Amino acid sequence: MKLKATNYLIILATLLVSTSMFSQLKVSKLFNNHMVIQRNHKINIWGSNNEMKTVSILFNNKSYKTKTDSKGDWKIDLPEMKEGGPYEMTIKSGKESIIISDILIGDVWICSGQSNMEWPVKTSNNAIVEIASANDSNIRHFKVPLSSANAPESELAGGIWNITNSKNVGDFTAVGYFFAKNLRATNNKVPIGLINTSWGGSRIEPWMNAEVLGIENAKDFFDQVQEKSDEEFMKQVAVYKKVFPQLTEEDQGFINNEPLWAKTDLDISDWIQINVPSMWENEGFEGLDGFAWYRTSFELTEQEAKNNITLGLGKIDDTDYVWVNGNKVGETIQEYNSTRVYKVDSKNLKAGINTIAVRVDDTGGGGGIYGESKDLFLKSSNGTISLAKKWSFKVGSYRKPFMGVNQISTLLYNKMIYPLLNFPIKGAIWYQGESNANTFEEATEYSELFPSMIQQWRKDWNIGNFPFLWVQLANYMQPQEPSVESNWAVFRESQSKTLKVANTGEAVIIELGEAGDIHPKNKQDVGYRLALAAKKIAYNQDIVYSGPRFKSQEIKDSKIVVSFNHLGTGLKTTDKYGYVKGFTIAGFDKKFVWAKATIENNKVIIWNAAVNNPKYVRYAWADNPDDANLYNNENLPACPFRTDN
Numbered sequence: 006m007k008l009k010a011t012n013y014l015i016i017l018a019t020l021l022v023s024t025s026m027f028s029q030l031k032v033s034k035l036f037n038n039h040m041v042i043q044r045n046h047k048i049n050i051w052g053s054n055n056e057m058k059t060v061s062i063l064f065n066n067k068s069y070k071t072k073t074d075s076k077g078d079w080k081i082d083l084p085e086m087k088e089g090g091p092y093e094m095t096i097k098s099g100k101e102s103i104i105i106s107d108i109l110i111g112d113v114w115i116c117s118g119q120s121n122m123e124w125p126v127k128t129s130n131n132a133i134v135e136i137a138s139a140n141d142s143n144i145r146h147f148k149v150p151l152s153s154a155n156a157p158e159s160e161l162a163g164g165i166w167n168i169t170n171s172k173n174v175g176d177f178t179a180v181g182y183f184f185a186k187n188l189r190a191t192n193n194k195v196p197i198g199l200i201n202t203s204w205g206g207s208r209i210e211p212w213m214n215a216e217v218l219g220i221e222n223a224k225d226f227f228d229q230v231q232e233k234s235d236e237e238f239m240k241q242v243a244v245y246k247k248v249f250p251q252l253t254e255e256d257q258g259f260i261n262n263e264p265l266w267a268k269t270d271l272d273i274s275d276w277i278q279i280n281v282p283s284m285w286e287n288e289g290f291e292g293l294d295g296f297a298w299y300r301t302s303f304e305l306t307e308q309e310a311k312n313n314i315t316l317g318l319g320k321i322d323d324t325d326y327v328w329v330n331g332n333k334v335g336e337t338i339q340e341y342n343s344t345r346v347y348k349v350d351s352k353n354l355k356a357g358i359n360t361i362a363v364r365v366d367d368t369g370g371g372g373g374i375y376g377e378s379k380d381l382f383l384k385s386s387n388g389t390i391s392l393a394k395k396w397s398f399k400v401g402s403y404r405k406p407f408m409g410v411n412q413i414s415t416l417l418y419n420k421m422i423y424p425l426l427n428f429p430i431k432g433a434i435w436y437q438g439e440s441n442a443n444t445f446e447e448a449t450e451y452s453e454l455f456p457s458m459i460q461q462w463r464k465d466w467n468i469g470n471f472p473f474l475w476v477q478l479a480n481y482m483q484p485q486e487p488s489v490e491s492n493w494a495v496f497r498e499s500q501s502k503t504l505k506v507a508n509t510g511e512a513v514i515i516e517l518g519e520a521g522d523i524h525p526k527n528k529q530d531v532g533y534r535l536a537l538a539a540k541k542i543a544y545n546q547d548i549v550y551s552g553p554r555f556k557s558q559e560i561k562d563s564k565i566v567v568s569f570n571h572l573g574t575g576l577k578t579t580d581k582y583g584y585v586k587g588f589t590i591a592g593f594d595k596k597f598v599w600a601k602a603t604i605e606n607n608k609v610i611i612w613n614a615a616v617n618n619p620k621y622v623r624y625a626w627a628d629n630p631d632d633a634n635l636y637n638n639e640n641l642p643a644c645p646f647r648t649d650n
Contacts, residue, residue, distance in 0.1 A: 029054050029055045029056055029098070029099075030097075031052045031053045032051070033050075033051050033160065033161070033424070034161045034163055034164055035147070035424070035425065036050065036052075036105055037165055038165075039145055039165075040108055040198070041110070041111050041166070041198025042108060042113070043112065043113045043430055043431060044088045044195070045085050045087065046429035047083070047085055047429065048083035048084070048086070049082055049427045049429070050082075050083065050094075051079065051080040051427060052079060053077050054078075054098050056073065057072065057075075058099060059071070059098065060081065060096065062081050062083070062094060062096050063095040064093075064095075065092055069083060088194060088195045088196065089110050090108055090110050090111075091106070091108060092108040092110070093105070093106045093108065109196040110196070111143070111198060112188075112195055113428070113430045113431055114185070114197065114198070115200050116178050116201045116203060116433075116434050117201075117422075118436040118437030118476075119203065119207045119411075119437045119438075120205030121524055122181070122434075123205050124180070125175060125178065126139075126175050126179045126182055126528075127175035127176065128526070129179040129528040130526045130529060135174070139169050139171055139173075140169070140170065140171075143169075143196040144196070145167065145196065145197070145198045146201060147166045147167075147199065147200045148176070148201045149161060149162075149164055149202035149425075150164055151204055153421075154416065154420040155416065155419065157214070158419060158420055159423070159424055160424055161420075161421075166198075169182075177201070178199065178203065179528035180436055180531050180532050181201055181532070182199070182532065183529045183533065184199075184532040184535045185199055185532075186532065187537075188539060188540070191540065191546075200428075200430070202422065204417060206370050206411055207412070208412055208441050209441055211413055211415065212417050212422060212458060213461060215414075217458070217461045220414060226414070235405075237292075238292070241292045241293070245403060248277065248400075249400050252402070254402055254403060254404070256296040256364075257402065258364065264326070266300070266364070266399070267362035269360045273397050273399070276300070276397040276399045277399070278395040278396070279299070279395065279397075279398035281299065281301075281374050281392070281395070281396045282319045282376050282377065282380075282393060282521045284322070284375050285371075285398070287482050287483065288398075290400070293367070294368060294369055294404040295366075295400065295402045297365050297367070297373070297399065297400045297401055298398070298401055299374060299396045300361065300362050300396060301361050301392065301394070301396045302359060302361065303383050303392075304357060304358055304359070305354060305355070305356055305357070305385060306387065307356040309356075309386050309387050310351065310354045310355055311351055312351055313348060313351050314348075314383060314384060314385045315349070315382075315383070316334070316335075316349055316382075317345065317380050317383070317392070318345040318346075318347070318363065318374060318380075319374055319375065321337065321374050322365075323339050323341045323367055323368050323372070324336070324337065325345060325363055325366075325374075326363070327362070327363050327364075328364075329354070330354065330355060330359055332353040334347050334348075334350075335347035339368075344376065364401070367404075369409065371523065374396075377521055377522065378391065378393035379393075381393045412440075422462070422465075426465050426466055429466075430468070430471060432473060432474065433471065433474070434474045434476075434539075435473065435476070436475065436531075437475075441496065442478065442492050442493050442495075443492065444492060445492050447492075448492045448493070448496035449499060451496055452499035452502045455503045456503050456505070456506050459473045459509065471508070472509070472539065472542045473506070473510075474509065474511070474538045475511055475512070476535065477512065477513050478496060478497055481493065481518050481519070481523055481628055481629055482629050483628070483629060484520075485629070487589040487598055487599060487626075488596070488597065489627070491627045492628075493627075494626045494627055494628070494645060494647075497515075497644075497645050498650070501554075512535045512537075512538055513534070513551075513552055513644045514534065515625050515644075516633060517530055518629065537549075549571070549573040549641065552571060552639075552643050553570070553572060553573075553636075553641075554569060554570045554571050554643070554644045555567065555570075555624075556568040560620070563618070564611060565590065565619050566611075567608060567622060568608050569609075573637035574637070574639065575607055576608075576635065576638075577638055578604060579634040580634055583603060584603060585603060585604060585609055585634060585635050586602070586634050587624055587630050587635065588600040588611045588623070588624050589624075590611055590616050591616065591619070591623075592616050592617075595620075595621060595649055598613055598615065600613045600616075609635065621649035622648050623647040623648070625646075630645065
């Protein structure tokens with residue numbers, strides 16, 4: 006009897022699989038259980054049938070029909086609906102049917118950009134608490150798979166809608182999730198759908214279509230891009246070889262599986278000194294992919310050497326191999342955002358000077374030992390010492406970069422945006438730019454590319470000037486002197502210039518970043534500030550949604566008086582003595598120096614006794630303006646600006 010039942014189940018499963026494999030009726034991969042459909046918009050449902058047949062939809066107690074076209078494609082428009090649900094939809098053609106359940110009608114937001122948008126809840130601040138408390142089933146998330154195409158394609162590579170709960174939320178876009186939470190906190194009647202179509206490390210050009218970029222022949226263009234990339238790479242290699250003349254594509258520190266540069270008696274007199282933690286791109290090795298080695302030493306007493314130690318090495322991008330006194334003690338493979346902590350057995354230690362050697366493999370993007378200084382330490386029986394300092398450094402090899410699809414114009418638009426264009430949305434949130442801020446030219450060009458992309462998306466979606474909100478780049482890298490020009494500051498300016506496009510908003514997070522980590526973990530405040538902009542721009546709420554923004558300047562008695570828009574209920578500074586920090590001042594020579602500044606009558610007075618005839622002023626104008634402290638009373642930071650442009 007058991008055998009017969011088992012055979013029956015096998016036959017049934019085979020029939021179900023066969024039916025699925027040979028089914029003719031299909032619906033777009035965007036439509037599945039738990040989906041959110043945009044309220045107050047015509048509802049578009051589409052798919053294919055491979056045959057000239059009638060397709061019908063039963064939804065909200067009403068039936069709708071159409072016929073497939075000559076290609077076998079079909080599309081049905083349903084009337085707009087108010088927020089609500091859950092609903093069930095049945096799609097039929099002949100004997101085939103597809104049932105989609107637990108459908109909500111609400112607001113759908115596109116969440117796009119690079120890694121800081123892709124960044125999941127599970128690696129954000131207070132992740133354990135956030136995940137445990139996630140219980141709002143009216144926030145839904147759809148992750149568009151990472152995919153690309155040389156020409157626009159109408160179908161996604163895949164994807165499913167997930168309900169917010171402790172099981173699922175860890176993989177949601179953190180910025181998008183906290184954005185949705187804040188919207189729901191003030192209006193819990195409207196469900197929120199998040200379509201997460203983002204790709205870490207992507208430039209803006211891959212998210213734009215060929216027309217707006219002026220690309221006529223895709224193949225010729227892609228070949229030219231690769232050729233140019235190769236040329237630029239060889240130029241970079243020439244720069245590396247000036248520092249390390251013997252540099253090749255084979256790791257000289259690791260030959261025939263032997264870690265030559267981990268040996269304790271190695272002569273490192275030709276190695277350079279490098280700051281740790283810091284991406285090696287910040288230390289003069291821009292664009293370097295390949296293997297590089299770090300070395301440092303520490304001293305143990307005879308008693309300390311008898312006990313195990315703990316070695317903290319912070320975050321390492323991408324892969325690391327670690328030796329202590331020539332003995333391998335650990336490795337972590339392809340986990341660029343994991344904090345390294347290794348236990349070192351006493352058998353690998355000795356009294357006196359001990360050597361640490363770290364071999365780092367970077368496959369693309371930033372590389373090196375980075376993160377927070379507190380995560381670099383050595384803990385022995387006698388206490389903890391910091392390893393955040395200068396280490397010896399030498400590049401072992403370079404790797405010819407693969408021109409990733411997330412760097413090439415149009416490829417992401419074709420597969421991760423184009424298939425969404427028939428799906429109405431409320432708006433879009435965008436967090437991207439780090440990959441376009443490498444040079445002054447790129448940072449400046451963004452002021453043209455970004456508005457063009459927004460306008461192009463709006464044209465392609467064909468639902469009007471939907472709200473488009475973005476995150477201004479956070480503070481990052483080491484603080485600088487006023488004389489050092491900043492590409493990131495120029496880039497932020499390009500972002501802010503895009504506010505001239507109607508129905509747009511910008512979240513300033515100039516104080517939420519981390520010097521050693523391009524991925525700040527505080528995504529809660531980012532989502533909150535984006536939500537403020539949405540409440541004002543998308544939902545017409547009468548709120549203060551922006552920090553102070555430059556309005557005008559006036560020169561009075563060797564001082565510059567700056568007025569602001571978006572004052573809220575007034576200006577304030579976080580300095581207990583009332584001084585505003587982050588300002589620099591210059592005369593006609595544009596030689597900027599640090600300035601003193603105070604708030605008077607909701608204006609900021611700026612001066613430096615050494616600048617008798619001031620002409621220009623800058624605020625928070627640096628990669629990492631770590632001392633910027635001007636806010637409105639609503640605790641929203643002032644936007645960086647300059648008057649010398």
